[in-house]
Amino acid sequence: MVRISSFGVGGKHKSTKFALYCVGLFGLALLVDLLWASSNSSPSIYQSIVSQENVVFPSFAQIKEEDKKKKDGIDKKRVLADNFADLDAPVLNWEKMANAPVPRLDGAAIQIKDQLFVFAGYGTIDYVHSHVDIYNFTDNTWGGRFDMPKEMAHSHLGMVTDGRYIYIVTGQYGPQCRGPTAQTFTLDTVTKKWRDLPPLPVPRYAPATQLWRGRLHVMGGSRENRHTPGTEHWSIAVKDGKALEKEWRSEIPIPRGGPHRACIVYNDRLYVIGGQEGDFMAKPGSPIFKCSRRNEIVFGDVYMLDDDMKWTSLPPMPKPDSHIEFAWAFVNKNSVVIVGGTTEKHPETKKMTLIGEIFHFEFDTQKWSVIGKLPYRVKTTLVGFWKGWLYFTSGQRDKGPEDPSPRKVLGETWRTKLEL
Template sequence: MVRAAGKHTSARLVLICVGLLGIALIADFLWASSSSSRFALIGANWAPPVSLLTPITIPNKGVDSQKNNTTTGRVLSATFADLPAPELKWEKMAAAPVPRLDGAAMQIKNLLYVFAGYGTIDYVHSHVDIYNFSDNTWGGRFDMPKEMAHSHLGMVTDGRYIYIVNGQYGPQCRGPTSHTFTLDTETKKWQNMPPLPVPRYAPATQLWRGRLHVMGGSKENRHTPAVDHWSLAVKDGKALEKEWRTEVPIPKGGPHRASIVYNDRLYVMGGQEGDFMAKPGSPIFKCSRRNEVVYGDVYMLDDEMKWKVLPPMPKPDSHIEFAWALVDNSVIIVGGTTEKHPITKKMVLVGEMFQFNFDTLNWSVIGKLPFRVKTTLVGFWKGWLYFTSGQRDKGPEDPAPKKVIGELWRTKLNLGS
C-alpha cells in the first residue's frame, strides 16, 4: 500500500511538472509574438539608416554583456534603450559659465541666449548667459526679472524679441507661475505681457501666424498633464490683445516636448505624461518621484486647424523642448529621456540624435552623442551643431542621470541629400 501511494504521488508530480513546462512555453511564445508585432509596427512608421531592432540579451547575475558583445560602440546592458547609430566626431568647446538643468535657450544669428535652470536641485539660476558661435566665447551676462520662472519655461523668438511663458518658480519642485515676458535682445529690456489663464509647467510654445501659441504642459500640481491650447496676438515684442484665446486642445497633454514651425505648419514632438511632484507637507517642496509615461507622438496643425498624427519618433523621447535645431528641411533633436529601465525602473537618458525630414515625414537616427544627456540646449551655426548643459548619464554602462553639466560640444553635420 505504501509503495502504491508513492507511485501515485510520483505520477502526480510528473504531470504537474509537465503542465508547468507547457504553460511556460505558451507564455514565451505569446511574449515573442507580441514583441515581434510591436517592433514591426515601429519599423513601419519611420525609416532608420541602420537596423534598429536587434535585441540585446539581458545578462544574468550582473555579468558585463559588453565583454562578449561584437557590436561596436556603446552598448547598454540590460535594456533596449540605445539605438545603433553612426559614430560622430565631437569637439569640446568653451564650457558655459554655470551648469544648467531644465534651462532654456534661444538662438538669434550667431548668438545663443541661455536662460535660468537648476544649478543643483536646491539652487536655481536667475540670469542669462550668451554664447558667441563666431569666436567661441561666453559673455554679456544679465539678470532676469525677479518674477520670472527659473525652470520649465516656454520660450520662442521672432529673431529679435524672445517671448517667455511661465514655468516653475524656485528650486526642488516648487509651484508654477503664470507670468509672461518679452526680452528685446538688442536693448536687453524686459516687458510684461498678459499672464496665462492658469500656470503651466514646460508648455510647448511657438510663434505661428502672428500669434504666440502655448500648448499642453503640466497642471499646477506638476504631475497632471494639461491639453489646453491658448494663443495671443503679438508683434515686435508686444501683445496686441489683453486676453489669451482658447484654441483646439492638443491630442495628448504633458510637458517637455519639442515644438517647431516649418513651412507654415505647427508641429509638436515627444514629451511625457506625469512628472516629479512636491512631497506632501515638505517645507522645501522636496521632489518626490511619480509615475511617468514617455511618448514619441508627433502632431501637426495646418490650415484645417485639426491636429494630425504623423509618424512617431524612433523611440519615446522627452525633455527636448530646447534640444532641437532646424537644418534645411529637417529638425534635428539631441538627447532626452526615454522609457524607464526595464529592470531598475530608473530614468533612462537618450544618447542619439534624431532627424525628422518634413518633406518625406521620415525619421532617421543620424549619430551618437558623446554621452547620454537630457535637457540639452541646442544651436546650429555654419554647418556645426552645438549642444550645451543638461544632465548626463553615469557612464557607458549606466543610462541613469547623474551630473548636471555646463559643457559645450559641437559636431559637423553632413546630412547628405
C-alpha cells in the same frame, strides 16, 4: 535459544541500499532529461551557469521561474532591446568647446543668428539660476551675463523668438518641485530690456510654445500639481515684443497633453513632437517642496496643426523621447534634428533612461532617421546650429556607457560638423 540469521539481516540491508541506489539513478536520469529538454527550448539561463571545467545544475526555483516566463510570454532581453537599447547610428567626431559659466538642468535656450541665449535652470536640486548667459558661435566664447526679472520662472519655461524679441511663458518658480507661475515676459535681445505680457490664464510647467501666424501659441504642459497633463491651448496676438490683445484666446486643445516636447513651425504648419505624461511632484507636507517620484509615460508622438485648425498625427519618432523642448535645431531648409532626451523608464529598476542619439526629421517626406550619437547620453540639453556645426551645451548626462540613468548636471559645450 533463538538464533538470528546473519544472512537475513545483511540481506535486508543490501536490498534497501540497492533500492535507494536505483531510485537515485532514476531521479538523476529524470533531472538530466529535464535539463536537456529545457536547454533546447530556452538555453539562456543554463548557458550562463555552465563553465568549461564544471557543470552546475540550476535549482528548481530557477527552473520554475524560467517556466513562468515561458507561460507569461516574457522575454526580458527583447523588451530591454526594443525600448531602451541605443539605436545604431554613425559615429560623429565631437570637439569640446568652452564650458558654460554654470551647469544647468531644465534650463532654456534660444538662438538668434550667431548667439545662443541660455536662461535659468537648476544648478542643483536645491538651487536655481536667475540670469542669462550668451554663447557666441562665431568666436566660441561665453559672455554677456545679465539678470532675469525677479518674478520670472527658473525652469520648465515656454520660450520662442521672432528673431529679435524672445517671448517667455510661465514655468516653475524656485528649486525642488515648487509651484508654477503664470507670469509672461518678452526680452529685447538688442537692448536687453524686459517687458511684461498678459499672464497665462493658468500656470503651466514646460508647455509647448511657438509663434505662428502673428500669434503666440502655448499648448499642453503639466497642470498646477506638476504631474497631471494639460491639453489646453491658448494664443495671443503679438508684434515687436508687445501684446496686441489684453487676454489670451482659447484654441483647439492639443490631442495629447504633457510637458517637455519640441514645438516647431515649418512651411506655415505647427508641429509638436515627443513629450511625456506625468512628472515629479512635491512631497505632501514637505516645507521645501521636496520632489517625489511619480509614474511617467514617455511618447514619441508627432502632431501637426494645419490651415483648418485641425490636428493630424504624423509618423512617430524612432523611440519615445522627452525633455527636448530646447534640444532641436533646423539644419537645412526642410529638416530638423533633435538631440538626446529621455525615453521610457527601465521596467525593473524604474530609473529614468537617457538618450544619446540624434534624430533627424524631414518635413517634406515625413521620415525619421538616426544620424549620429552624442559623446554621452544627456537630457534637457540646449542646442544650436551655425555654419554647418551642431552645438549642444548643459543638461544632465548618464552614469556611463553601460548605465543610461541620470548622473551629473553639466555645463559642458560640444560641437560636431554635420553634413546632411
